[in-house]
Amino acid sequence: MTYNHEESPTPVLHDVTFSVEPGEFVAIMGPSGSGKSTLLHIMGFLDSHTSGTYRFNGKRMQDYTDNEVARIRNDDMGFIFQAFNLLARTSVYENVMLPLMYSDVPSKEWHDRTMKAIGDVDLLHRADFDVSRLSGGEKQRVAIARALVNDPRVIFADEPTGNLDTASGKKIMEILQHLNEEHGHTIVLITHETGTAEHARRIIRIVDGRIVGDHKVRHHRTAEKEFKK
Secondary structure, three states: OEEEEOOEEEEOOOOOOOOOOOOOEEEEEOOOOOOHHHHHHHHOOOOOOOOOOOEEOOEEHHHOOHHHHHHHHHHHEEEEEOOOOOOOOOEHHHHHHHHHHHOOOOHHHHHHHHHHHHHHOOOHHHOOOEHHHOOHHHHHHHHHHHHHOOOOOEEEEEOOOOOOOHHHHHHHHHHHHHHHHHHOOEEEEEEOOHHHHOOOOEEEEEEOOEEEEEEEOOOOOOHHHHHOO
8 A cells, every 4th residue: 555645655555465254353453653544444445555455245345336335334334433533513313323324224224223223332321412421432332333333244443442541441342342242243453552452352463564463362351351340
């Protein structure tokens, strides 16, 4: 992957090769500027690669039409960002329901799906709250509910605990582990923190745009047990 800034090409990723199987929980770990967020953006169809091949569901990225890409991003992928990216001056309910408005899900199902997603992150008591009234941890749980509402195959989480205190961060990791282990969602987690990465089942380490390690986590952290201590 190369960015062209003012006609000066800047390589970001170099010879990056790996695959993620359905149902995996993978952490991509590296320091700031290592290229891990760029990698997630390519995997999530938010950016295009300049060389090599990326396949999603067995099909090359460039072989999808623009409409297919839009549908996949909305229906098959869920996104959680460090900055939450919630709609200001709107309720939890409205934020979570938003992806349904761009889906093929019949409108008569929107309410039930929205409330289920909110319930999955233990925020039913906040459903009518304006998101500006929520804590950072609660805002991130709203972002997770929004990512869940279309029941995506893959959830991409870019530094989801980066702006949170320790207790809130553990709660977020508890939810992600539950989604992976109990509901089978594939999770791709971006983080620079070793402790956060160790909640995954596999860690891919990236430095200066190159993969320097890829291994299974033998004894991964269990957020639920930590959180309930």
